[in-house]
Amino acid sequence: xxxxxxxxxxxxxxxxxxxxxxxxxxxxxxxxxxxxxxxxxxxxxxxxxxxxxxxxxxxxxxxxxxxxxxxxxxxxxxxxxxxxxxxxxxxxxxxxxxxxxxxxxxxxxxxxxxxxxxxxxxxxxxxxxxxxxxxxxxxxxxxxxxxxxxxxxxxxxxxxxxxxxxxxxxxxxxxxxxxxxxxxxxxxxxxxxxxxxxxxxxxxxxxxxxxxxxxxxxxxxxxxxxxxxxxxxxxxxxxxxxxxxxxxxxxxxxxxxxxxxxxxxxxxxxxxxxxxxxxxxxxxxxxxxxxxxxxxxxxxxxxxxxxxxxxxxxxxxxxxxxxxxxxxxxxxxxxxxxxxxxxxxxxxxxxxxxxxxxxxxxxxxxxxxxxxxxxxxxxxxx
Amino acid sequence: xxxxxxxxxxxxxxxxxxxxxxxxxxxxxxxxxxxxxxxxxxxxxxxxxxxxxxxxxxxxxxxxxxxxxxxxxxxxxxxxxxxxxxxxxxxxxxxxxxxxxxxxxxxxxxxxxxxxxxxxxxxxxxxxxxxxxxxxxxxxxxxxxxxxxxxxxxxxxxxxxxxxxxxxxxxxxxxxxxxxxxxxxxxxxxxxxxxxxxxxxxxxxxxxxxxxxxxxxxxxxxxxxxx
Numbered sequence: 001x002x003x004x005x006x007x008x009x010x011x012x013x014x015x016x017x018x019x020x021x022x023x024x025x026x027x028x029x030x031x032x033x034x035x036x037x038x039x040x041x042x043x044x045x046x047x048x049x050x051x052x053x054x055x056x057x058x059x060x061x062x063x064x065x066x067x068x069x070x071x072x073x074x075x076x077x078x079x080x081x082x083x084x085x086x087x088x089x090x091x092x093x094x095x096x097x098x099x100x101x102x103x104x105x106x107x108x109x110x111x112x113x114x115x116x117x118x119x120x121x122x123x124x125x126x127x128x129x130x131x132x133x134x135x136x137x138x139x140x141x142x143x144x145x146x147x148x149x150x151x152x153x154x155x156x157x158x159x160x161x162x163x164x165x166x167x168x169x170x171x172x173x174x175x176x177x178x179x180x181x182x183x184x185x186x187x188x189x190x191x192x193x194x195x196x197x198x199x200x201x202x203x204x205x206x207x208x209x210x211x212x213x214x215x216x217x218x219x220x221x222x223x224x225x226x227x228x229x230x231x232x233x234x235x236x237x238x239x240x241x242x243x244x245x246x247x248x249x250x251x252x253x254x255x256x257x258x259x260x261x262x263x264x265x266x267x268x269x270x271x272x273x274x275x276x277x278x279x280x281x282x283x284x285x286x287x288x289x290x291x292x293x294x295x296x297x298x299x300x301x302x303x304x305x306x307x308x309x310x311x312x313x314x315x316x317x318x319x320x321x322x323x324x325x326x327x328x329x330x331x332x333x334x335x336x337x338x339x340x341x342x343x344x345x346x347x348x349x350x351x352x353x354x355x356x357x358x359x360x361x362x363x364x365x366x367x368x369x370x371x372x373x374x375x376x377x378x379x380x381x382x
Numbered sequence: 383x384x385x386x387x388x389x390x391x392x393x394x395x396x397x398x399x400x401x402x403x404x405x406x407x408x409x410x411x412x413x414x415x416x417x418x419x420x421x422x423x424x425x426x427x428x429x430x431x432x433x434x435x436x437x438x439x440x441x442x443x444x445x446x447x448x449x450x451x452x453x454x455x456x457x458x459x460x461x462x463x464x465x466x467x468x469x470x471x472x473x474x475x476x477x478x479x480x481x482x483x484x485x486x487x488x489x490x491x492x493x494x495x496x497x498x499x500x501x502x503x504x505x506x507x508x509x510x511x512x513x514x515x516x517x518x519x520x521x522x523x524x525x526x527x528x529x530x531x532x533x534x535x536x537x538x539x540x541x542x543x544x545x546x547x548x549x550x551x552x553x554x555x556x557x558x559x560x561x562x563x564x565x566x567x568x569x570x571x572x573x574x575x576x577x578x579x580x581x582x583x584x585x586x587x588x589x590x591x592x593x594x595x596x597x598x599x600x601x602x603x604x605x606x607x608x609x
Binding site: 338339340349368 | 438439442445448460
């Protein structure tokens with residue numbers, strides 16, 4: 001298999017083309033040829049032992065650190081990844097690729113179908129977390145990296161990290177799994193469904209063909225983002241941040257303007273999201289998360305894997321105020337790994353910032369990730 | 383002996399009870415001090431449980447396999463005989479159900495190491511006798527209304543419980559309040575009086591397999607042995 005690499009100057013991103021490959025998806029569909037947009041940070045050492053794959057969450061992208069040309073802002077985890085940061089790019093070679101089905105340069109509903117000048121839209125095949133990871137593993141292979149030192153991710157990124165441990169344990173040494181679960185819960189599917197319904201009931205969506213008239217179902221997509229954003233916070237965090245404070249006014253309007261700061265904030269979140277994210281991608285990726293379910297199979301997969309996985313180390317982290325992926329979900333993973341005598345560490349971090357904590361200022365998260373990586377890397381370096 | 387020194391002393395004695403290259407679970411592992419010592423000196427594979435979030439975070443950041451959790455709730459997740467040794471240092475008296483914990487230790491470990499302050503020590507007896515108030519000492523420094531130590535017991539109590547649970551005491555080390563070390567099993571007279579702290583290496587009694595008389599000599603060969 002020959003992979004072609006180019007640099008997209010507009011996207012400020014590397015693109016890997018897998019042209020002569022039929023990627024068999026979990027659904028049974030076949031994706032004939034695909035591309036992944038990715039970024040790397042730091043240098044691969046001569047023994048190729050210092051590579052770390054960072055997996056992004058639902059609305060993330062390959063721009064972990066540095067400038068993100070799509071938003072014009074800093075990368076989504078620039079407080080975690082960089083020189084002398086907890087994931088230290090002076091020491092590690094960090095790779096992050098936009099997931100399959102995404103909208104930042106990788107093959108997804110926004111991209112043109114093979115050999116045509118029409119975008120996939122709703123014709124894009126259903127992708128799962130397993131498919132995303134399969135595509136990532138081909139990327140890692142084409143970068144000539146036999147073994148990743150670590151796979152790290154939060155939320156949907158944590159799902160990918162767990163999938164790596166299940167599907168390619170021989171290609172990794174450890175995973176850091178933050179704010180994730182063995183399965184997407186009924187409540188989480190429900191919130192995603194409301195978001196999808198918001199998009200699909202926007203008249204501009206047109207069965208996913210809005211791009212034909214150069215339109216975007218802005219209303220639907222922004223409402224989907226507003227709902228989702230609530231689930232990423234916690235009641236305490238919202239109260240601390242906004243309370244009942246009014247926005248640019250002294251008295252309530254007795255109308256439906258954004259009287260309250262929290263309303264104004266959500267509207268802003270929705271509006272800015274529309275500018276950077278594709279509505280169809282949002283449908284596909286939320287679905288991929290919904291389909292994620294290792295509740296019954298995880299223990300069996302780890303115990304009876306034909307790929308040796310005894311060497312794997314797991315760091316599982318949850319947050320006290322995360323009600324989307326609560327601690328109990330993380331503990332289920334920990335319990336099952338412990339029952340198999342695997343090397344697992346678990347920490348519940350005390351914070352009121354909710355599910356989004358992994359993206360925010362949490363000194364204990366920084367310390368634990370930095371220490372875990374540094375000390376475990378020192379052990380293989382001996 | 384101050385608290386830190388007493389813990390260090392405890393650790394070095396625990397180390398003497400542990401063979402090379404074994405798999406160990408340290409319950410209440412703190413920031414991983416004992417795990418580090420056993421990895422360095424005994425080439426042990428270590429796991430730990432720590433209730434305190436900050437200590438657990440420190441231990442994980444130092445590269446140890448540590449679960450931030452509660453021993454009374456979280457031991458059930460481990461399979462039978464997952465470890466060669468399970469260590470419970472200075473915390474049995476703080477457990478809600480010490481008897482259940484003891485049986486859990488020996489379910490998940492082939493051997494258990496338990497250390498605790500002896501409530502039968504003469505200073506404690508004297509304090510209670512003379513002042514008529516709950517004793518406060520160096521090893522049990524808390525007032526009765528604000529103590530993590532909710533189940534006080536003496537060496538005699540512990541030995542009785544072990545006997546009742548068919549637990550064998552393989553080795554036992556006693557320490558006087560001056561830090562003098564002796565073998566508890568060999569010095570019966572006054573041991574419950576002079577022992578300040580005690581460390582026990584425990585295992586379950588091994589019962590001889592019952593031999594079934596059968597006319598069929600091939601009985602064992604015909605049975606399926608599930609491993």
